[in-house]
Amino acid sequence: MGFGDLRAASGLKVLNGFLSERSYIEGYVPSQADVAVFDSLSGAPSADLVHALRWYHHILSYSQRSSLPGVKKPLGQYGPPGLADTTSGSAPSAAKEEEDDDDIDLFGSDEEEDEEAERLKEERLAQYAAKKSKKPTIIAKSSLLLDVKPWDDETDMKQLEALVRSISMEGLLWGQSKLLPVGYGIQKLQINCVIEDDKVGTDMLEEQITAFEDFVQSMDVAAFNKI
Numbered sequence: 001m002g003f004g005d006l007r008a009a010s011g012l013k014v015l016n017g018f019l020s021e022r023s024y025i026e027g028y029v030p031s032q033a034d035v036a037v038f039d040s041l042s043g044a045p046s047a048d049l050v051h052a053l054r055w056y057h058h059i060l061s062y063s064q065r066s067s068l069p070g071v072k073k074p075l076g077q078y079g080p081p082g083l084a085d086t087t088s089g090s091a092p093s094a095a096k097e098e099e100d101d102d103d104i105d106l107f108g109s110d111e112e113e114d115e116e117a118e119r120l121k122e123e124r125l126a127q128y129a130a131k132k133s134k135k136p137t138i139i140a141k142s143s144l145l146l147d148v149k150p151w152d153d154e155t156d157m158k159q160l161e162a163l164v165r166s167i168s169m170e171g172l173l174w175g176q177s178k179l180l181p182v183g184y185g186i187q188k189l190q191i192n193c194v195i196e197d198d199k200v201g202t203d204m205l206e207e208q209i210t211a212f213e214d215f216v217q218s219m220d221v222a223a224f225n226k227i
Contacts, residue, residue, distance in 0.1 A: 002076050002085030007042045011087065016049040018080055023201050024055070025078050031070035033078055034059050040075055040087050050226055054140035058198045140197040145190065145223035148209060148216055153185035160215040161189050167208050171199030190222065 003018065004011040015037070018025075026033040038059045045052040062068065076085040150160055157179055165174050175192035182188050193205075202221055209219045 001079050001081050002083050003079040004083055004086055006040045006087045012045050012049055012052055016052040019051040019055045028203050030068050032068055032072040033070060035065045035068055036072045037078055054197050057138060141227040142195050142197055143225045143227055144193050144221060147220045147222045148189040149218050151217045155215055157187055163212045164209055171196030
């Protein structure tokens, strides 16, 4: 297992493909598996690698990554099978990446601080804050088309749709819907929604929709498109 060289374009392309069908390196919540891969990167993936970039900014948002669950394993134990890890060197910390990216020394020299040194440090901090404030915030979104199937032809589909639309969470917006025949007089609800990838996952939607167990037999993702 592995991603190849995560500090090269080829390895980042493998990572992007790996994350196109999942939110995290392992499981359904961020863990030390994500931290291990994140720490091996030399910086943010390029804008065309949308899945890897979405995941990168999500993991970057955790200021205390060491507190995430799990045990950090060698890079060779993560990623798609049949590809070895060839990442070389040690990746800088997220804080160091940001400093290198902005080319700003936040803390000045190691010499004894005096009034002039303190003034220079404050100027650098102000420059750093100004540059950070100009960086756009990327919000990764996806458009989902969900198929919600009832138990039988006696299920009240209007009530089923109302229950589905009653699900409300930050980063979720319901769209158009329609009923489609399945067979034997049974219809399924096909409904569109837009989600923010960092806040809503397909597993979360499936868990909440199938919780209406008196109405819903199953939920499938008929289409998944990045916006």
